[in-house]
Amino acid sequence: MDGQGSWQGILYVRLTEMAIHLFLDFDGTISQADVGNELFQHFGVFEPVHSQLMNGQITVAEYYRTSVQLLRPECTPEAITAFALSQQLDAGFVPLVSWARRSSMMVHVVSDGFDVYIQPLIERSGQLGDVSVSCNTLSWNGTTFSVAFPGATESCSCFCASCKRNVVISHIADEDIAIYVGDGRSDSCAVEHADVVFAKGTLAAECTRKGIPHHHFHTLFEVMIILQRKFEEGALRPRRQAVLARKRAIEAE
C-alpha cells in the first residue's frame, strides 16, 4: 500500500510540474498585416526612418521614438483604436487559442509592437481573458504619445526594443515546454530559446540559416493541426539546444 501511495505521489508531482506554453508573435502572425508598420504609414512619416532602421543606422527603440514624435495631430487614442479595428486577424487564431486552453496550455502574446492596437484586436476576438500580452506601450497625455519598452534588456542585442527572449524565459519553469510561432526579425532571439518552433517569412529563412529545427507554416490553422498531432503523440518535448540557451540567458540577466 505504502509503495503504491508514494508511486502515485511521484506521478502526480511529475504531471503537475510540466506545463506547455504557446508563445505567439502578433504582427504578421496573429494579425494578417504588420499593423505597427501600417499604423506609422497611416498616421506618421514612414520614410526615411523605416529605411534607416532596415539599414541598421538606428535601433528599433530609436525608430519607435522618432516615429511616435512624427505622428500627425489627428492620431489620437480613439483614431488608433478605430484604425486597429479595421485590421484582420489570421482566421486560425481563435481556434488555436481555444484548443490550446482546452489542452491546459498557457498562451502568451509576445510583441515588439504596441498595446494600443494589440489590445483592441485581441479583445474583439474574444480571447483577451485567455492570453497574457507582453508588448511595448504608447501612453497619451492628452496631447502627445510617449513610448515605453518594458521588455528592454542590456544583455541581448537582438533586433527588438523589448526582447522576446526574456518573455519566454520569465514565463517557463525548468520542466516546461516552450512552443513559439512567429514571422520576423524580432522573433529570432526568442526561437533560439524555444523547444518547438513554427516560422514563416524572414524568420523561416533565419531558422534555416541558423540550423534551428522549425515547421514552416502559412496560417495558424496549420499550426493547430500540427500541434494537435504532436500533442496526441506526446511528441512535444524539450529541445536540448533551447534548454541550454535558456540556462545561459537566465545567467546573463
Ligand SMILES: [Mg+2]
Ligand atoms: Mg511579426
Ligand SMILES: [Zn+2]
Ligand atoms: Zn533578444
